[in-house]
Amino acid sequence: MSETLYEQVATFIENQVRDGVYRPGERLPSLRRLSRQLRVSIATAQEAYALLEDRDLLEARPQSGHYVRSEPARPPQPPAISAPLPQPTEVRVSDLAMQVIQANDRPGIVNFGAVVPMVEFPAIAQLHRTMASIARRGGAKLSSYAAPPGLPELRLQIARRAVDAGCRLSPDDIVITTGCQEALTLSLRAVAERGDVIAIESPTFYATLQTIESLGMQALEIPTHPETGISLEALELALESWPVRAVLLTPSFSNPLGYRMPDPARQQLMEMLRRHDLPLIEDDIYGDITFEPPRPRAVKSWDRDGRVLLCSSFSKTLEPGLRVGWVAPGRYLEKLKHLKLVASMATASLPQMAVAEFLEHGGFDRHLRLANAAYRRRRDRVLTLIGRHFPAGTRATCPTGGFVLWVELPRQVDALLLYRQALEHGISIAPGPLFSAKRRYRNFIRLSYANAEGDRAEDALRTLGELACALAGEAGR
Structure with a gap:
């Protein structure tokens, strides 16, 4: 499908940012100036800037204009490729899965364990x-x-x-x-x-x-x-x-x-x-x-x-x-x-x-733009907090879509023990052994970032990091 005019304008600005014409924190041209420069309507320029806001490339500051967003913190390194044993096996995960699912429904839980979307759109x-x-x-x-x-x-x-x-x-x-x-x-x-x-x-x-x-x-x-x-x-x-x-x-x-x-x-x-x-x-x-x-x-x-x-x-x-x-x-x-x-x-x-x-009746694509921009911001924030509070050597994926992070903790950290300790602090996670027929991934956890917003979620990630540091034998970070 060919790009619309406002998408072409957005791509032009995005390329200028990537080429260093505009750097993180710098102000972009006003809507009126951009419309003159590229010979498009102000409405088209406004749509282009809105699209770049959804992509998390720029931010609008009241009474000031549009600015290139500051560069996000460098995410942790990703885990290595998995290496399961190459043979068929019977599956035995239902009991543990039911425990985790029920824990996600506890009143007042900070829920990083269930993969559910935001519904406040x-x-x-x-x-x-x-x-x-x-x-x-x-x-x-x-x-x-x-x-x-x-x-x-x-x-x-x-x-x-x-x-x-x-x-x-x-x-x-x-x-x-x-x-x-x-x-x-x-x-x-x-x-x-x-x-x-x-x-x-x-x-x-x-x-x-x-x-x-x-x-x-x-x-x-x-x-x-x-x-x-x-x-x-x-x-x-x-x-x-x-x-x-x-x-x-x-x-x-x-x-x-x-x-x-x-x-x-x-x-x-x-x-x-x-x-x-x-x-x-x-x-x-x-x-x-x-x-x-x-x-x-x-x-x-x-x-x-x-x-x-x-x-x-x-x-x-x-x-x-x-x-x-x-x-x-x-x-x-x-x-x-x-x-x-x-x-x-x-x-x-x-x-x-x-x-x-x-x-x-339309509107689904506009909803996806809004939702996906929100999920991307939450992914970046959770990765930043993992880098700040989790044990040294922690690795995590940085997906370009979806809701979840796969986190590899130091080998000393038992994910099932961390899961139980986190529940005692009102935090739900999904331990790694759930995701393997052979109960592998004992030092891995899955975190859902779809609803990881606000001080309560950030406090919970800090606590989770402290618990993981203690299991890894660290004093904390």
Whole structure:
């Protein structure tokens, strides 16, 4: 898609900042002067500056003008590529996962353990008003089952938005689910059976491990780089060595690493799947939460024979309580519709109708700009506090999207002990062993920064750092 005029102006200013024409802390041209310089309207100049504010490149100071933001503190170094044992294993994480999930719901907890979005945005209030209006209007559609594949108006809006991820989908290609978790579960059931081996990135989201566990399947953990994703060389070797039935990945801002797989690697992955005649379950729930546009292309966009099952939802971009997810299952469409029908009959009609109407009337992209800028600022702040308060040698990822940081602590720090101590101080975190079928990553934790704002959150991170320093044998920093 070609850039709009205000996006071209924003790119021009951004390049000037990167070339050193304007340095951190320096004042940029006024709106009137910029409009004269570039021969654009003042409104266009204003839109360009607003976009650069969203990108966190500049800040507006009342009665003064626009200034280049000061450079953020240097983030910690990222962890090394993971090195799990290359053999399938049964999964046993559900008991620990349930403990962590329940701890996140304690009253008064400072919650770095649950990956939930901010809901204090204007768009969320608008969504609530839309839902209330639909409920008042009533009608037969509201009172009936939205049987698989789900409401056509919502599937239409999803198909239109799929173009941003490089995918050409029709509404008939899509099945509505109750959240992304149901989409992933149904996809696993569509492509594999009890006892089958599923190749996954390592570390990986514990709910994915729970699903594999509940279905009686085995997980084969593959080494994964914290910035570029799963090792394709290690995956190729695993596919040649073990009877892998499917691959399940989150190529865009994975949980917990937050990596973004480069496009050439996505294409290479797609070719590998074709050679081995394997399906890919692609979890794209964080794809829209990107700090460095454009939005990543889904691996599904290179799929020519329907072997990719693309899963997502609106739980992270809008509100988790909606429980509106979806899957584009390719060649497994009919089987997945049947599985959805027998698993839960239908996803609730009211939230489907509300999301469809919200998307149709626009504003979703403006909401994403506002939300993603806020999440980026919180990521930077949390990384700064980690560098300031955590033990020497702590490493952390610096994702370019999503909500989470993967933090490697010194080897002396037991993440499970740190988790229990943090709870005693009213702080929730997710310990590393949750993210491995073999309970690896004992000195790692995952932190969610989506709601890490304000003095209370900063005090909690300081306390968490002090606890980690004590476990590492340091006096504190």
